[in-house]
Amino acid sequence: MTTDAFTVVPAVDLRDGEVVQLVQGERGTDRRYGDPVEAAERWLDQGATTLHLVDLDGAFEGERINADAVERIVETVPETVTVQLGGGIRTVDDAVELLDLGIDRVILGTAAVEDPDIVAAISERRPDSVVVSLDAKDGEVVVEGWTEGTGLAPAEAAQRYADLGATGILFTNVDVEGKLEGVRTEPVADLVDAVSIPVIASGGVATIDDVLALREAGAASVVVGSALYEGEFTLEAALAALDAED
Template structure:
């Protein structure tokens, strides 16, 4: 599977207790709710999304995926028409392969990849090109366990290491700007992009169409957008058109 042959704007469908939510700086209890995940997914598909970014927030915090039924319903509803990438609470290779069997196109590993880097190779050996490693950075350091624990890892160095282990893509989230609609940290993204040859998907802080274009110019292969789309700061189509206009 070719990942992101052209720059993509990917809507986030973050799920907590069976509902779509968007958190501020990844903190529990800060979430605003946006209804049913299947309805959200279908809405983004109609709006022109080619990929959907699903996150089990309960899984990310608790280490157990509890929104499986919601995600199965999303894959059933849109899996034929859009690529689906899913993260949050995936802790074992069996877990990941089970989700890929379900129809998920890419699994996103965060805490598990940091605690057990070999898991990346184990899944990739069974399902090539299916693993995206999520590196969440806070004050320039990779953090895990729902953004609560520091690791001492530099995001660019970590990205390089996971590429060597078989990751097909990196998801880089800047937690410092996550969910606040205050703009991106382009330099942090460029450092990770420059470190690897695999696609880097950027996430966190997108507040305006200009941020989307800036991330594309920074070398990101795609950008995940949550709060800004749900709050109507701009539409998916507006973001896609801005990127297309820049290409011409």
């Protein structure tokens, strides 16, 4: 994973075979946006170079329920586009199976917290393939679909996973996730300072200014969901704004 080209990464969150967005990860807050392959194709047409897939059923239930939808997206995406996937990945074999399917990077959340050595085990078999997801509420890393606290601070956890071979950290600020009320850059900047591997920011993006602020905070890229699906701004406009500032 490189930090050279900061970009906007569209989220394709899957539940029951459809694209959804949740507010602060709460079940029952689903906003549905149709077929996942159509969503992926739309973002590719607008210039996406990376897609961020999340199996929300997998995150909640611990099983990759949306496997068919994931496979359809992978079959659609050209090799020049990076695909990363999280949700329901609990074992080394789960991860390797997905990487063999064509996923470029697997994202581990609960599994990495419960068994940090899984990061090293997957990295040994498939180098540069593991991103660890650190979701934080009130400054504490949470797991199991954002429902259980761990007592870990994000910076402390990130350092551990960097040492174990993680190629990046996906940091989601659940306090602002899905609310379209703006980002908080301080936690991102603190995490960037704590580790030498790239930090992917997620949560709260409502405007192109939020995107630019996260780049200024040192993030390697930013995952955007609700703002794109709700038409707050277009992916094309965000990418153009990044180019204009280079």
